[in-house]
Amino acid sequence: MHQSKLFTKTRKEAPKDEVSKNAQLLIRAGFINKEMAGVYSFLPLGLKVLNNINNIIREEMNAIGGQELFLTALQDKKVWEKTNRWSDEVVDNWFKTKLKNDTELGLGFTHEEPLTNLMKDHIKSFRDLPMYPYQIQTKFRNEARAKSGIMRGREFLMKDLYSFSKDENEHNEFYEKAKQAYKNIFSRLGLGDKTFLTFASGGTFSKYSHEFQTLSEAGEDIIYICDKCSVAVNDEIIGEQNSCPECGNIELRKEKSIEVGNIFSLGTKFSDAFELNYNDEKGEEKRVIMGSYGIGPGRAMGTVVEVLSDEKGIVWPESIAPFKVHLLSLGKNEDAQKIYNQLTENGIEVLFDDRDKKAGEKFADFDLIGIPYRVVISEKSLQAGGVEFKKRNSEDSEIISVEDLVSKIKF
Amino acid sequence: MHQSKLFTKTRKEAPKDEVSKNAQLLIRAGFINKEMAGVYSFLPLGLKVLNNINNIIREEMNAIGGQELFLTALQDKKVWEKTNRWSDEVVDNWFKTKLKNDTELGLGFTHEEPLTNLMKDHIKSFRDLPMYPYQIQTKFRNEARAKSGIMRGREFLMKDLYSFSKDENEHNEFYEKAKQAYKNIFSRLGLGDKTFLTFASGGTFSKYSHEFQTLSEAGEDIIYICDKCSVAVNDEIIGEQNSCPECGNIELRKEKSIEVGNIFSLGTKFSDAFELNYNDEKGEEKRVIMGSYGIGPGRAMGTVVEVLSDEKGIVWPESIAPFKVHLLSLGKNEDAQKIYNQLTENGIEVLFDDRDKKAGEKFADFDLIGIPYRVVISEKSLQAGGVEFKKRNSEDSEIISVEDLVSKIKF
Numbered sequence: 001m002h003q004s005k006l007f008t009k010t011r012k013e014a015p016k017d018e019v020s021k022n023a024q025l026l027i028r029a030g031f032i033n034k035e036m037a038g039v040y041s042f043l044p045l046g047l048k049v050l051n052n053i054n055n056i057i058r059e060e061m062n063a064i065g066g067q068e069l070f071l072t073a074l075q076d077k078k079v080w081e082k083t084n085r086w087s088d089e090v091v092d093n094w095f096k097t098k099l100k101n102d103t104e105l106g107l108g109f110t111h112e113e114p115l116t117n118l119m120k121d122h123i124k125s126f127r128d129l130p131m132y133p134y135q136i137q138t139k140f141r142n143e144a145r146a147k148s149g150i151m152r153g154r155e156f157l158m159k160d161l162y163s164f165s166k167d168e169n170e171h172n173e174f175y176e177k178a179k180q181a182y183k184n185i186f187s188r189l190g191l192g193d194k195t196f197l198t199f200a201s202g203g204t205f206s207k208y209s210h211e212f213q214t215l216s217e218a219g220e221d222i223i224y225i226c227d228k229c230s231v232a233v234n235d236e237i238i239g240e241q242n243s244c245p246e247c248g249n250i251e252l253r254k255e256k257s258i259e260v261g262n263i264f265s266l267g268t269k270f271s272d273a274f275e276l277n278y279n280d281e282k283g284e285e286k287r288v289i290m291g292s293y294g295i296g297p298g299r300a301m302g303t304v305v306e307v308l309s310d311e312k313g314i315v316w317p318e319s320i321a322p323f324k325v326h327l328l329s330l331g332k333n334e335d336a337q338k339i340y341n342q343l344t345e346n347g348i349e350v351l352f353d354d355r356d357k358k359a360g361e362k363f364a365d366f367d368l369i370g371i372p373y374r375v376v377i378s379e380k381s382l383q384a385g386g387v388e389f390k391k392r393n394s395e396d397s398e399i400i401s402v403e404d405l406v407s408k409i410k411f
Numbered sequence: 412m413h414q415s416k417l418f419t420k421t422r423k424e425a426p427k428d429e430v431s432k433n434a435q436l437l438i439r440a441g442f443i444n445k446e447m448a449g450v451y452s453f454l455p456l457g458l459k460v461l462n463n464i465n466n467i468i469r470e471e472m473n474a475i476g477g478q479e480l481f482l483t484a485l486q487d488k489k490v491w492e493k494t495n496r497w498s499d500e501v502v503d504n505w506f507k508t509k510l511k512n513d514t515e516l517g518l519g520f521t522h523e524e525p526l527t528n529l530m531k532d533h534i535k536s537f538r539d540l541p542m543y544p545y546q547i548q549t550k551f552r553n554e555a556r557a558k559s560g561i562m563r564g565r566e567f568l569m570k571d572l573y574s575f576s577k578d579e580n581e582h583n584e585f586y587e588k589a590k591q592a593y594k595n596i597f598s599r600l601g602l603g604d605k606t607f608l609t610f611a612s613g614g615t616f617s618k619y620s621h622e623f624q625t626l627s628e629a630g631e632d633i634i635y636i637c638d639k640c641s642v643a644v645n646d647e648i649i650g651e652q653n654s655c656p657e658c659g660n661i662e663l664r665k666e667k668s669i670e671v672g673n674i675f676s677l678g679t680k681f682s683d684a685f686e687l688n689y690n691d692e693k694g695e696e697k698r699v700i701m702g703s704y705g706i707g708p709g710r711a712m713g714t715v716v717e718v719l720s721d722e723k724g725i726v727w728p729e730s731i732a733p734f735k736v737h738l739l740s741l742g743k744n745e746d747a748q749k750i751y752n753q754l755t756e757n758g759i760e761v762l763f764d765d766r767d768k769k770a771g772e773k774f775a776d777f778d779l780i781g782i783p784y785r786v787v788i789s790e791k792s793l794q795a796g797g798v799e800f801k802k803r804n805s806e807d808s809e810i811i812s813v814e815d816l817v818s819k820i821k822f
Contacts, residue, residue: 007478007542009533033529035483041529042481044544050481067418070453070461072446073484073549074566095508097518099565100555105447107508107518118444118452122418131418133455138484138549144511154510155485 001323003353006030008043010365021218022302023149025314029368031322038146038154040298045369048322050157053297054136056188056319057159060181064174066134066161071114073138075106079113083273093141095154107140112292115162116270123164123288126280130170134161136297148220151258151302163291166278171289175265178293182212182261189300190317194307195260198223199245200234205267208237208245213257218306221259224252232257258303266290314370315393323351325409326371328362330378339377339387339402346406367392373409412734414764417441419454421776432629433713434560436725440779442733449557449565451709456780459733461568464708465547467599467730468570471592475585477545477572482525484549486517490524494684504552506565518551523703526573527681534575534699537691541581545572547708559631562669562713574702577689582700586676589704593623593672600711601728605718606671609634610656611645616678619648619656624668629717632670635663643668669714677701725781726804734762736820737782739773741789750788750798750813757817778803784820 008030015034018024023040026032031046042050058068074097080086086106088094095107108114115133123129139158146154161178165171179197186195191214198211213223213232222235226244233241233252243250270276271288280286301320308315318324325343327350329336340352351371353362359378366374374397376388387405390397400408419441426445429435434451437443442457453461469479485508491497497517499505506518519525526544534540550569557565572589576582590608597606602625609622624634624643633646637655644652644663654661681687682699691697712731719726729735736754738761740747751763762782764773770789777785785808787799798816801808811819 004538005476007530007533007539007544009539011532030533033532035485035525036487039483039485041483041525044478044480047479047481065416067416067455068458069455070458072450072452072566074446074450074551076447076450095516097506097508100553105506114446114452119418121422121444122420122441127415128418128420133418140485142511155483 001351003351004355006044006351008045010368018149019147020149020151020302021309022151022305025305025309025368026150026302029314029370032150038143038152040150040153045322046301049301049316049320050297052320052322053189053300054157054159057136057185057295057297060185060188061132061134061159061161064132064177064181065130066132068135069133070135070137071108071111071118073107073140075108075114077104077106079117080106082117083113083270085113093143095140095142109139109141110292111135111137111160112162112266112270112290113274116274116276116290119164119288120274120276123276123278126166126278129278129288130163130165130174132161132163132174134159134293148218149302150298151218151306152220153298156296156298159295159297161293163293164276165289165291166280166286168289171265171291175263175291178263178291179210182263182293182295185295186212186214186260188319189304190308190319191260191300191303196223196225196230196232196257198232198234198257199237199241200262201237202265203267203269205269206265209262209264211259212261214260214303214307215255216258216303216306217256219256219258221257222254223257224254226252258299258306260300260303261293261295263293264291266292309370310393312364313368316370316372318372321370321372323349323371325350325373325375326366326369327352328359328366328374328376329354330359330362330376330380333377333379333382335382335402336377339375339405342402342406343409346410348406348409375405412762414762415766417455417762419456421779429560430558431560431562431713432720433562433716436716436720436779437561437713440725440781443561449554449563451561451564456733457712460712460727460731461708463731463733464600464711465568465570468547468596468706468708471596471599472543472545472570472572475588475592476541476543478543479546480544481546481548482519482522482529484518484551486519486525488515488517490528491517493528494524494681496524504554506551506553519548520550520552521703522546522548522571523573523677523681523701524685527685527687527701530575530699531685531687534687534689537577537689540689540699541574541576541585543572543574543585545570545704559629560713561709562629562717563631564709567707567709570706570708572704574704575687576700576702577691577697579700582676582702586674586702589674589702590621593674593704593706596706597623597625597671599730600715601719601730602671602711602714607634607636607641607643607668609643609645609668610648610652611673612648613676614678614680616680617676620673620675622670623672625671625714625718626666627669627714627717628667630667630669632668633665634668635665637663669710669717671711671714672704672706674704675702677703720781721804723775724779727781727783729783732781732783734760734782736761736784736786737777737780738763739770739777739785739787740765741770741773741787741791744788744790744793746793746813747788750786750816753813753817754820757821759817759820786816
């Protein structure tokens with residue numbers, strides 16, 4: 001894409017009321033717009049990153065048998081009364097609204113209830129299980145405070161998968177697969193090294209639930225890491241679980257972290273409320289066993305910005321970058337457009353800075369926007385034998401011939 | 412995909428309170444779920460169709476310079492007060508909600524206001540124009556009645572593009588391009604023959620706006636068609652415009668129709684309210700000229716069902732079908748899985764009915780679900796020399812060899 005055609009502009013300052021680093025950088029670089037506290041729109045560059053993250057999540061969910069669907073935001077009071085979660089006394093972050101006839105509606109903050117209700121139409125027999133529906137859909141949460149940028153919004157995208165299994169064994173088998181899928185996701189997002197499987201409180205059905213926590217000073221959570229096993233214990237349960245649940249190590253390292261994902265064994269909590277049963281091979285009626293598995297793609301994006309950016313701007317991992325190459329044309333030259341065509345014809349996504357701007361401004365925008373590879377073409381580079389090539393996360397640059405450029409970038 | 416793994420089941424009856432044909436068929440076939448009146452979830456098959464429609468729309472919008480972004484549902488009162496559209500007296504279909512500190516918020520029923528407000532940060536100079544941002548995003552409308560299935564929901568997906576142009580000429584040039592893009596979309600959706608460019612009321616800036624109306628008994632609109640020009644006049648303006656605006660023909664044919672798209676010249680209505688200006692080549696400050704261009708992907712899907720289905724069920728056009736081939740295996744045979752592998756390895760999307768069901772039930776499900784090509788493999792077909800091949804919208808079937816199957820379907 002030609003940068004002169006991109007409608008967003010970078011800016012030197014973020015809005016004064018924006019206190020989080022992720023939103024400050026993303027606003028300055030033109031990835032998001034702040035509509036109000038905790039409510040952010042995604043502009044073209046931001047939407048590209050978000051879609052890249054969604055697609056990684058989608059691939060990993062499909063690989064473990066996930067089937068994508070798309071539930072609604074508007075919620076029916078009757079469905080939520082079955083689990084006693086309609087009341088504002090029980091759930092303190094509902095947004096509610098009304099039909100013209102005064103019927104109260106909610107805006108979904110999660111979807112266990114409507115999905116369990118829906119699955120009653122589709123699960124009757126052991127042949128209908130296990131099933132793993134999931135969605136990537138907007139949640140609404142009426143947070144009292146929203147100061148973490150896109151890491152904790154009042155309106156945000158969430159991938160939520162729910163597992164429906166015949167028995168505990170089948171549930172546990174999938175739960176382990178989901179754990180691995182989550183590890184794959186965070187690794188593909190460039191967060192693998194800093195993300196720890198974290199033991200958290202479990203509820204009545206299982207001793208623990210599990211969170212994925214990424215080390216960051218911007219985190220709202222505290223975890224205790226066992227460096228032997230590379231797992232952690234959440235602050236909430238450290239009182240009862242003050243050693244590593246895997247090796248018993250009591251020397252745990254305290255760190256601030258961001259909760260980037262969580263997985264829960266729900267047991268029969270929701271299938272009890274909705275009487276979600278199936279007939280087993282012997283014709284006996286049994287309760288379905290459930291689990292839930294969440295990741296916020298927007299929060300993941302914010303976390304990448306918090307963790308990987310430097311003093312100059314954002315540093316996107318190649319897997320989710322809005323473009324692979326930022327092509328900077330300095331001064332007027334016809335070769336820039338040729339190189340742009342050559343790269344795009346080879347399937348390489350390029351942001352081509354063809355604007356009539358000074359070199360310094362173009363370099364600063366490259367650093368702020370954070371595309372992985374910078375290719376500069378100028379009179380100087382051509383005289384030196386080609387184009388200047390540099391990675392965003394490295395100081396080293398080299399002159400390479402135009403002929404070598406494609407293969408350099410592709411491999 | 413193996414149908415035995417698909418979590419949705421077909422059913423004989425739609426819910427009793429569902430009066431629209433599109434929702435009845437889509438619910439029975441397992442494409443959507445009714446959460447409440449006017450609020451439908453999209454199940455895996457339905458989401459596949461919806462995404463296919465979205466992608467067609469996206470391709471056509473990108474081809475005319477559209478840049479995709481994603482605005483929020485939650486709306487800031489202050490922004491809407493600028494155009495006097497916050498008040499429930501002025502806009503009668505707002506859903507509103509509240510933050511914990513009692514700040515009122517709206518749920519977006521359209522996005523002219525927040526987008527115009529946003530573009531103030533990005534449009535300063537003639538160099539920043541024209542620009543064509545668009546999104547495919549959920550709208551909320553508090554409709555008093557919702558009896559048209561997914562054709563008129565309280566929560567529904569909308570593609571809304573907004574044009575920002577320097578002057579009327581630049582605006583008109585794009586407006587004509589958008590008209591053509593819309594024609595392309597409806598043609599690709601299989602609705603081309605039945606969809607008419609329709610003159611509707613214009614507002615202060617231009618004499619007409621334009622709708623795209625698809626003939627259907629299920630429509631809520633009335634149009635008057637000029638058969639010479641294949642354009643129509645909307646019921647609203649037939650009093651003042653009782654002849655064809657293109658050729659003057661006064662013999663117009665009255666028909667019921669569904670409004671599947673609309674395009675408006677907005678002039679400076681919104682840029683006045685937000686003081687959205689740019690500096691022209693001479694340094695003079697000028698108002699930006701705007702237009703808006705809407706299509707509901709869910710409504711388009713409902714319209715396809717209303718218009719193209721038959722007494723047995725849905726008939727999807729190949730361009731948006733959830734799968735290209737429905738492979739029915741009758742009785743036990745190992746060849747079915749081989750054929751499935753062969754087709755999918757050739758990039759053909761197949762729903763493989765591998766369930767332990769009677770032939771009649773499989774045939775009925777094929778007709779209800781509406782996938783374009785049916786391939787039946789049975790002892791009988793193998794003895795006759797291969798598989799039985801039939802199109803959904805044809806009564807003729809033929810036996811073709813397994814070797815010929817792939818090339819038959821691919822071309």
